[in-house]
Amino acid sequence: MTLDALKEQVRAANVETVARGLVISTFGNASGIDREAGRIAIKPSGVPYAELTADQIVITTLDGVPQDNRFKPSSDLATHVVLYRAFGGIGGVVHTHSTYATIFAQAGREIPCLGTTHADYFRGPVPVTRALRPDETGASYVEATGEVIVEAFRDRDPAEVPAALVQGHGPFVWGPTPQAAVQNAYLLEEIARMAYLTLTLAPGTGAITDHLRDRHYLRKHGAAATYGQ
Amino acid sequence: MTLDALKEQVRAANVETVARGLVISTFGNASGIDREAGRIAIKPSGVPYAELTADQIVITTLDGVPQDNRFKPSSDLATHVVLYRAFGGIGGVVHTHSTYATIFAQAGREIPCLGTTHADYFRGPVPVTRALRPDETGASYVEATGEVIVEAFRDRDPAEVPAALVQGHGPFVWGPTPQAAVQNAYLLEEIARMAYLTLTLAPGTGAITDHLRDRHYLRKHGAAATYGQ
C-alpha cells in the first residue's frame, strides 16, 4: 500500500465516524497500519472533521514516533500503538464516544450477547476493562488504556470480538482495515443500543445460548461462512 | 401476475424496509409469493440495498428451490417457505431486526395490546416464539425458525396478528402483499416502541379491554369495517 493510499483510508475512516453519528465534537479518532512498510497513520489532534485532509494525517513509526512535526497526532495515539502491537491481525483502530457503547463503559458493564444481531458480528460479550488505578492515570495514561484492553482479551480472540469498552471512558474498536473498524464501531453502537433497551425493559435478560450465537456468528465468519454472494 | 411484476414488487419492498428505518446494514429481507404461478421471489443474500435491482431478485419454487444459480437467495429463505406453506392467505413476508420489535424478541416477551394504536392493526398481543433447542440450530435451523412461529399461531389467526417475534432474534411480519407486509413491519415497530416506553414508565400496565380492542380492530378490518373512503 502506498503512503498516500494509507493516508486517504485513514482520512475517510475518520470522516465516516462523524457521518455515521458515532462522533460528536472532536471526541474520536481512527487510525490505520501498514505493517510491511512499518507505519501507522492517525488523525491529528483536535482538528475539526469537516476540514480534515489526507495531508494532515500524521504518520508515525510502529512505536508511535511521528515522522515529522507538522501536526500533533491524536492524543490517543499510544493506545492505538499498544493495540496494533498486541493484536497482530488488525489493520485499523477506531475510538469513539458513541452514546450507547459509552454508557455501558460508564456503567462498568460488558455488553452481553442478547440476540442474533449481536452474534452476527461479535462472538460473545463485548468486555469492559477494569478501572485504571491512580498510578495508571499519570504520564503513562494513554498506554495504560491500551494495556487494560489487552488484559481484557487474555482469554478472548480479538478477531472474534473486535471491540472493548474502556471503563468510565468509551469504546475502542478494530478490524482488518480502518473501514472495517468503522463498520464494527457502527454495529457495536447498534447492539449496545438494543442491549440498553432490552435490559431496561427486562433487567434480568440473559445471553442467548452458545449454539444459537455460534450458528449466527459462523454463518458470516470463518472458513464455513455461507452468507453473501 | 407476471414474473417481472413479482420481482419488482419484492425489490421495492426490500428497498422500502431500509427507507422506513427498519433495516440497518444487511439485517433483513422481504419476499413475495405468486401461488398460482408456483413461485417465490426473495432478496439475494448479502447484497447492499442501495444497489439492489429487480434482476437480482431470486426466484424459487414453492419449496424454496432456486430456478437458477446466478444469485444465492437470502439465508432466511427456508423460514419464508415454511410461513407461506402454513399461512395460506399471505402474499408477502418481511424479516427485519428493527430496534423495538427486536428488543421484545431479545427479552423473550410478547408485545401486549396496550392501546388502540396497537388494536387498530393487531387483534391482540404479538407473540414471541419459544427458544430454539440445541438440535434445532443445526442444519435445519432456518426451517425450525419458521416452525416455532407456526407453533405460536396454533390458537391464533395469522391474518389478525400478522407478525411474530422469534425469541433472541427478531420479527417476521407478513401481509396479503409484500408492500402490506412492509407496512405491517412499520406499524409493528411503532407499537413496539410505544409498548417499551409504556412498560418502562409503568411496568405493571395491562392490556386494554377486549371490547375496546375489537372496537378498533373491527373498525379497520373485516366485513363491517367503516374506516376510510
Added chain:
Amino acid sequence: MTLDALKEQVRAANVETVARGLVISTFGNASGIDREAGRIAIKPSGVPYAELTADQIVITTLDGVPQDNRFKPSSDLATHVVLYRAFGGIGGVVHTHSTYATIFAQAGREIPCLGTTHADYFRGPVPVTRALRPDETGASYVEATGEVIVEAFRDRDPAEVPAALVQGHGPFVWGPTPQAAVQNAYLLEEIARMAYLTLTLAPGTGAITDHLRDRHYLRKHGAAATYGQ
C-alpha cells in the same frame, strides 16, 4: 370567516400534524369550527396526508351532520363535536397518537406538571380520562370518548389545560384556532417526553410548587401576561 378560509385552515392544520412528527400513517385528525356560520370542518377518513386538498375537507353542521356525501368525515368526528359543544371557547381540535402523550394514555397516568416548560403552556397536570365501560364501546363509542374528556374537566378550565389523554388511546388537544391546537399538541408531546424521561430517571418526582407554576403560566397567559413584544 369564509368557508374556503376554514377549509384551508383545517387542511393546513392536518398537514402540520404530520410535518411536526405528531402523526404517523393515518393516526390523527384536525378540525376547526366557525360558530357564527354554524359549521365544523374536519379531515376526511383515511385519506393520506400528502394528498389532502382543501376541497376534500368535510363540512358538517354543529351537530356533526355532513353537508354532502362526497367524502366520509374522520371516524373521530363525534368526539370533536362533543368537545366543541362542551368547551365554548375553543376553535380547533387535534387528535394524534403522538408517541409520548400516547404512552401516558396507555399507562393510564396523567402528565404531572414537573417543570416550567410544562407550566408555560399548561396550568397543571394534563388529565387522563377514566377507562370506557363495555357499554360505551358500542354504537356510541366515539361520542363517549368525548364525554369522558368533558367529565375529566368538571373541575378544570379547558382554556388553561388545553389537552386530555383518553385512557388506552391517545391525546385530544384544542385551542382558539386549529393552528393553536396543533401548536398545543406539539408542546404536549414535548412535555410528555420530558415527563417520561424525568419519571424514569427519578420515579418519585413530584410537581413543581403552585407558585412557580403560576409564575410561569401567567407570564405568558391572561390579562397580566408580560411575555413577547
Added chain:
Amino acid sequence: MTLDALKEQVRAANVETVARGLVISTFGNASGIDREAGRIAIKPSGVPYAELTADQIVITTLDGVPQDNRFKPSSDLATHVVLYRAFGGIGGVVHTHSTYATIFAQAGREIPCLGTTHADYFRGPVPVTRALRPDETGASYVEATGEVIVEAFRDRDPAEVPAALVQGHGPFVWGPTPQAAVQNAYLLEEIARMAYLTLTLAPGTGAITDHLRDRHYLRKHGAAATYGQ
C-alpha cells in the same frame, strides 16, 4: 468590540441554539457582554428565531437597563445580569430547555461526572440549585433565579463547571464568549443524555475517580493543556 459585532455575535448564538436542537418553540435565549464598553446584548422576548436580526438584539447597561424601548428584552434578562456580575470571567450566557439537561433539573438532581466525556469539559458534577421559596417567585423571581445559581457556586469555580441546572426549570450555561456558551450548552446536553442512559441502565453508578477526571479535564484546559494543534 464594536456594538455591531456584539449584536451579531448574540444573534448568531441565539440562532445556533436552535440549529443544534437545544431550543424548541421560543424556550431559550443567549446574551453577550462587553465589559469595557459597559453593555449587555440579549435576545428580544418572544421573537421567532427564524426572523431574528442583529438589529432586534436589545442592548442594556450592565445593570440590565435597556438603552431604548424598540424591543422588550428576554424575560430572563435579570438572571443573565446576576450571572455577569457574580462570574467576572464570563462573556456569554445561554439559557435553554434542552431535553436531558432539563429532566435533571426537573428531577432535582445534579449531573454526576460519570465518564471522561463529561470530564473533558466539566471538572466535576453540574450542580442543581435549591428550589425557589414562595417569596422568591414574586416580583424578584428572575433575579432570584440567578441568585440560587450563584449560591450553588460558592464552593465551585464557574470557569471549570460552566453550567447550572435551575431546579424545576432548566439549564443556564456560560463561557468566555456567547459562542463558547452555546458549545458548552451543546456538550452539557450530550453528557446529560449519557448520564440519563447510564443511570437508567445501572442506577447506582458513581462518578469516575478524581484522578481520571482531572487527567481528562486538564488535558484540554489550563496552563498544562496538551490537546489540539
